[in-house]
Amino acid sequence: EAQVTQNPRYLITVTGKKLTVTCSQNMNHEYMSWYRQDPGLGLRQIYYSMNVEVTDKGDVPEGYKVSRKEKRNFPLILESPSPNQTSLYFCASSLGGGVTEAFFGQGTRLTVV
Amino acid sequence: GENVEQHPSTLSVQEGDSAVIKCTYSDSASNYFPWYKQELGKGPQLIIDIRSNVGEKKDQRIAVTLNKTAKHFSLHITETQPEDSAVYFCAASSTGRRALTFGSGTRLQVQP
Numbered sequence: 001e002a003q004v005t006q007n008p009r010y011l012i013t014v015t016g017k018k019l020t021v022t023c024s025q026n027m028n029h030e031y032m033s034w035y036r037q038d039p040g041l042g043l044r045q046i047y048y049s050m051n052v053e054v055t056d057k058g059d060v061p062e063g064y065k066v067s068r069k070e071k072r073n074f075p076l077i078l079e080s081p082s083p084n085q086t087s088l089y090f091c092a093s094s095l096g097g098g099v100t101e102a103f104f105g106q107g108t109r110l111t112v113v
Numbered sequence: 114g115e116n117v118e119q120h121p122s123t124l125s126v127q128e129g130d131s132a133v134i135k136c137t138y139s140d141s142a143s144n145y146f147p148w149y150k151q152e153l154g155k156g157p158q159l160i161i162d163i164r165s166n167v168g169e170k171k172d173q174r175i176a177v178t179l180n181k182t183a184k185h186f187s188l189h190i191t192e193t194q195p196e197d198s199a200v201y202f203c204a205a206s207s208t209g210r211r212a213l214t215f216g217s218g219t220r221l222q223v224q225p
Contacts, residue, residue: 004156033212040122042202042215043157050211058212059114090156098206098213099145099164104156 002027006091006105013081013112021076021108023091031097032074033058034066037088037107046089049074050097081112115140117205119216126193127224134219136203137185143205146179146186147213151200160201161188193223 004025013019025032033048035058045058049068063085065077074093078085088109092102116139126132138146144165149157163170163177163186170177174193179186190197200220204213 031211040217042117042119042217043213044215045212048211056211092156098210099208101147101159101162102157102213104149104158106154106156 002103004091004093004103004105006089006108009106009108011108011110013110015082015112016080019078019081019110021078021089021091021110023074023076023105024072025074025091025093025103026072027093027095027103028071029093029095029103030071031094031100032068033092033094033102034064034074034076035090035092036060037090043090046076078110081110083112086110086112115143115205115207115210115214117203117214117216119203119219121219122217123220123222125222125224128193128195130193132190132193132197132221132223134188134201134203134221135185136187136205136216137183138205138214139184140205140207141184142207144208145206146177147204148175148177148188149202149204149215151202151218153199157202190221193221195223195225197221198223 034046035043047066049055091105147162151157203216
């Protein structure tokens with residue numbers, strides 16, 4: 001089954017404690033992205049990757065890091081989480097960037113206290 | 114950059130009625146306009162999309178219309194059913210862009 005898998009689904013952490021949210025896709029897609037979803041703001045792109053070792057900032061990259069060492073995996077790293085990073089996070093993959101269907105993971109609800 | 118505005122933010126209809134959600138975009142270069150449905154506890158899922166060379170597209174009970182001159186596009190759901198209850202997002206992008214720009218979402222509730 002074609003899917004994007006994120007882990008964990010739920011995470012509560014304390015300010016400043018580094019965390020990683022994993023994302024994996026099995027569709028051999030070149031493009032992968034991370035979005036955050038906040039009430040009234042829709043989905044905003046954090047980072048994207050066009051291929052292995054190729055990443056770039058999206059609209060809201062501050063406080064986040066990513067890496068793409070393998071085509072299927074695209075982890076999101078928060079080196080020093082802060083309460084304003086409390087949000088619902090989605091990983092997505094697509095065949096051809098912004099003009100092809102994006103496949104989303106189930107989401108990770110992060111709370112930073 | 115692109116800016117997408119979506120209205121209304123919430124919409125409640127009776128089962129069997131039609132629902133219409135409207136979006137406007139700012140970048141005249143945008144040529145791809147998808148709609149995503151997000152059910153509770155799940156990620157968004159594409160339900161229909163339209164490209165700029167087409168004015169209307171239908172898929173069973175859902176349809177999307179595009180007016181490039183006015184820079185707006187709309188989602189139409191006919192004969193609504195309770196399972197249509199979800200949050201709907203419009204989005205816009207253009208060839209060469211790396212990501213979609215999403216609207217703020219519409220929570221649709223279909224009352225049985």
